[in-house]
Amino acid sequence: MQLYYRTACLNRVHGGNPALLRAGQSRAINPCKRLGKRYILITIRHLGRLLKNSLPCNPWMDFLNILSEARLKIRFIINPIAGGANRLKKITEAVRELSLKRDGLFDIKAAKGGAHVGELSEEAVKMGFDIVYACGGDGTINGVACKLVNTETILGIIPAGSGNALAAALHIPREIKAAVGLLDGMQVREIDAGFTCNRYFFSTAGFGIEAYLSKQYNGSRVIRKIRGVGPYFPLALAGYLTYRPGLVKIAADGMRMDMVPLILTAANTDQFGRGAYIAPGAKPDDGALDLCLAPVTNLRGALALAGRLFSRKIDKSQGFKRVRVREISITGRGEWVCHVDGEPFDWSGDISIKVVQKALKVLVKG
Secondary structure, three states, X not given: OEEEEEOOOHHHHOOOOOOXXXXXXXXXXXXXXXXXXXXXXXXXXXXXXXXXXXXXXXXXHHHHHHHHHOOOEEEEEEXXXXXXXXHHHHHHHHHHHHHHHOOEEEEEEEOOOHHHHHHHHHHHHHOOOOEEEEEEOHHHHHHHHHOOOOXXXXXXXXXXXXXXXXXXXXXXXXXXXXXXXXXXXXXXXXXXXXXXXXXXXXXXXXXXXXXXXXXXXXXXXXXXXXXXXXXXXXXXXXXXXXXXXXXXXXXXXXXXXXXXXXXXXXXXXXXXXXXXXXXXXXXXXXXXXXXXXXXXXXXXXXXXXXXXXXXOOHHHOOOOEEEEEOEEEEEOOOEEEEEEOOEXXXXXXXXXXXXXXXXXXXXXXX
């Protein structure tokens, strides 16, 4: 863990003597042995004249004072795999630069896995952090955001995945310093969330071939190492040839239908990511979900459907249906392959989906 701190409250933190630390001086402390191998680096900038002598102080009390007195508390939760080997270094450098020009506490955590992402986010809420940045792909963002639902803690995003659906829908810049720079404007947008199968989603949830392809993509170590949209096309073709759709019954806000869907998506935003637009024009703060349905078709029709996904014209596809609803029920199959925000999972039994209005606060461009 790395933590950067710049404060105007130096006197209270360090025994009332404004000359204890030199301007821009960094010092390392270990406030609690339970932190193990993690460490805290506190950077303090002060405008007073410098003295070389330092009075003894209690590191643990330093840490508690810092946590309580910081004007703005921000945690950065990073997926160290996403975005390449240099991304962690670049994010750390961007945060260090931020700490030199802004009062606050800036905490950097590298997550050990999917579950750890959620734990770090939940911990940040309990510790009173104002903003939690998710630095990674759609899965990392989902893991962080789920713990921020219906809290006052704001989600920040540094997109580093191959899809980046939510970031793209909210026009979050991909460049690290630009994403961190959104703190200058502090523009916050309240967005809705979807809830299905005991999981939140913020972009899309899928129950057709899109979920099947997500499982195939995430299950292939070779393909996942080749970042970007390139490997998705041959995977989609192979997936189409092996996918086995079935009859389902759908009920949504009083509407009922039976169909064999190729695509069955509940969308909170306009896209899957990777430039594939499933619900062009959909807004994440309109209080509803877009139920998007495409019937099973032959290979030629499927290729045409895929082309319209990437040209934002899927609404013109033959048989495609899209309705704005608040609650959805799907039955007819005992076992399902599903995904939320690109993260696949298996589900047994009926499926219910609902919108949670104004569930999440997100830092966006002004």
